[in-house]
Amino acid sequence: MALVSGLIAFMALIICRKRQEEYFELHCGYSKAFQDSDEEKMHYQNGHVSFPEARFYIDPHTYEDPCQAVHEFAREIEASRIKIEKIIGSGEFGEVCYGRMRLPGKRDVPVALKTLKVGYTEKQRRDFLSEASIMAQFDHPNVIRLEGVVTRSKPVMIITEYMENGSLDSFLRRHDGQFTIIQLVGILRGIASGMTYLSDLGYVHRDLAARNILVNSNLVCKVSDFGLSRVLEDDPDAAYTTTGGKIPIRWTAPEAIAYRKFSSSSDVWSYGVVMWEVMSYGERPYWNLTNRDVIKSVEEGYRLPAPMGCPAALHTLMLDCWQKERSERPRFCQIVTVLDKLIRNPENLKSMDTLCSPLMNRSIPDFTTCRSVNDWLDTIKMGRYKSHFASGGYHTLGHVMSMNQHDIQKLGVTLMGHQKKIMTSVQVMRAQVLNQSVPSVHV
Numbered sequence: 001m002a003l004v005s006g007l008i009a010f011m012a013l014i015i016c017r018k019r020q021e022e023y024f025e026l027h028c029g030y031s032k033a034f035q036d037s038d039e040e041k042m043h044y045q046n047g048h049v050s051f052p053e054a055r056f057y058i059d060p061h062t063y064e065d066p067c068q069a070v071h072e073f074a075r076e077i078e079a080s081r082i083k084i085e086k087i088i089g090s091g092e093f094g095e096v097c098y099g100r101m102r103l104p105g106k107r108d109v110p111v112a113l114k115t116l117k118v119g120y121t122e123k124q125r126r127d128f129l130s131e132a133s134i135m136a137q138f139d140h141p142n143v144i145r146l147e148g149v150v151t152r153s154k155p156v157m158i159i160t161e162y163m164e165n166g167s168l169d170s171f172l173r174r175h176d177g178q179f180t181i182i183q184l185v186g187i188l189r190g191i192a193s194g195m196t197y198l199s200d201l202g203y204v205h206r207d208l209a210a211r212n213i214l215v216n217s218n219l220v221c222k223v224s225d226f227g228l229s230r231v232l233e234d235d236p237d238a239a240y241t242t243t244g245g246k247i248p249i250r251w252t253a254p255e256a257i258a259y260r261k262f263s264s265s266s267d268v269w270s271y272g273v274v275m276w277e278v279m280s281y282g283e284r285p286y287w288n289l290t291n292r293d294v295i296k297s298v299e300e301g302y303r304l305p306a307p308m309g310c311p312a313a314l315h316t317l318m319l320d321c322w323q324k325e326r327s328e329r330p331r332f333c334q335i336v337t338v339l340d341k342l343i344r345n346p347e348n349l350k351s352m353d354t355l356c357s358p359l360m361n362r363s364i365p366d367f368t369t370c371r372s373v374n375d376w377l378d379t380i381k382m383g384r385y386k387s388h389f390a391s392g393g394y395h396t397l398g399h400v401m402s403m404n405q406h407d408i409q410k411l412g413v414t415l416m417g418h419q420k421k422i423m424t425s426v427q428v429m430r431a432q433v434l435n436q437s438v439p440s441v442h443v
């Protein structure tokens, strides 16, 4: 009798626990990973509550009061500890500033301050702070770090680490051609590592693009721009689709555009576009094609060509990220592995031969239509070297076509990326003029 009643009590206990777990999963949107001891083990570290064994991030919108979420995850910082020094940009909710933060017993640190503009609605405040609730749950060297929030005084602020070089797209444009391929692969590796961490936590970014990656003074790249409503209210590249959603078309996977199937696999597609942005030093994906044409071209199977000087191995990885079938795309952890191998064996980055698709040929300018050396330099966006060519005595395209890499160096083109770009287009022009087949990958 004692054995039977013991067994019944034990089973009842198991059933109760299971029900409780199901309830939490259903109502709180997070799983057992966050129950039990994990909750007891949370502790504050920098601006975060840290979860030693966290497996999933908690969507703050599953809280009845999302403001409660922010206080649960993020540390409140007294406004008197912050000194705003200058405005560095603007976001959907207000200005972004540079400032300094001094915490008791610590040296002051540079910080970025996202402010909520005056006259906000309650919904705006909630949406604004939801980004902090999400960010506070992350702790990875390639994900922007939250220092804390100011909510008890105005302006309401989100305080993050300061990234000296700002967003990646404009950073690359400012430094066109100035990095080695290995440095660029290092940048890509960092972003893939941050995304591996986020996807492992079950976080789908939905707006991964070079403009949403920040770069610090050591060239470390960190994924930023979290939150849910910000997808995609504050993204100038987001456009309304026929289904009413606002989506950054050029960066978004076809299934996410067509029926809003956002997943880590659609983030991988966007990552492929980020790779392309990085290797082309911040070129606009699909150039001046309209959004409608981008959707149509991608649907028809066209893919972005390898940027000038981009190793074939990297373009192949991009093409893998742009597989139509999302299950065939690599996972972020696999992307990290591939990039690590390339960093360890840089000779694999030497080949420029890659697959060719019709859209790729579209990217080859027709140099036979260039009327002068200056015209040609403008076409390849190397107009800054006009005076170098003129003073080197290169006044005609015929003369230019006889150049080799050494001649280009002698003109004073010191950046390796620019030398390659110019040399490649000289080779292509030569082939076009001689009516030979053009090595598509080199352009």
Ligand code: ACK
Pocket: 088, 089, 090, 091, 096, 112, 144, 160, 161, 162, 163, 164, 165, 166, 167, 168, 170, 214
């Ligand atoms: O390209 P930027 O200088 O980098 O301009 C934008 C601007 O604010 C609006 O978003 C910059 N920004 C945003 N967050 C940070 C940060 N944590 N550190 C440095 N700059 C930032 C971004």
